[in-house]
Amino acid sequence: PVEGTRGTRPPRPAARFTLRVTSIEQPDGSIAANGKILVRARAELEASQFTTAQASTEEALRLQPEGRINAEARVLQAELSMAEKKYEEAAKAFERVAVLFRDPEISPRALERAYQAWQLDGNEQESERVLNDLRTRFPEFPISRVE
Numbered sequence: 001p002v003e004g005t006r007g008t009r010p011p012r013p014a015a016r017f018t019l020r021v022t023s024i025e026q027p028d029g030s031i032a033a034n035g036k037i038l039v040r041a042r043a044e045l046e047a048s049q050f051t052t053a054q055a056s057t058e059e060a061l062r063l064q065p066e067g068r069i070n071a072e073a074r075v076l077q078a079e080l081s082m083a084e085k086k087y088e089e090a091a092k093a094f095e096r097v098a099v100l101f102r103d104p105e106i107s108p109r110a111l112e113r114a115y116q117a118w119q120l121d122g123n124e125q126e127s128e129r130v131l132n133d134l135r136t137r138f139p140e141f142p143i144s145r146v147e
Contacts, residue, residue: 034064037063038056038057038072041076045076050084054077061073068103071101074096074100075094078093078110078113082113088121088123091130092114094113095130098111107137116145118130
């Protein structure tokens with residue numbers, strides 16, 4: 001007991017975060033439980049747990065070999081490369097996502113991140129090429145520059 005207090009309180013349990021995916025819809029309208037893996041992978045990435053985040057994205061890719069969840073898992077893998085400052089690797093991975101998945105939400109976001117990765121890599125020629133592609137394919141997409 002601390003001096004001046006009446007007694008002791010039991011220790012508080014450690015905070016525990018529970019991430020839940022309420023819905024990740026597939027083209028057939030079903031909800032994919034595999035989306036929970038992506039939530040876990042994102043949390044691991046944000047906690048700088050790169051090895052476990054990589055394992056989670058690989059699990060998502062194995063369980064969902066095509067479709068939106070696969071695309072999002074590939075985006076997360078590219079984000080892992082960004083976090084590890086492997087900018088060329090990240091840029092190429094983001095570009096693959098934009099080419100493989102012709103999704104109106106994922107593709108422009110992936111191209112934007114490829115553009116940013118090339119900028120961080122110092123490759124002005126590639127960053128301009130990707131920026132031009134992004135502007136051509138998605139003229140309404142707001143582009144964020146790396147600062």
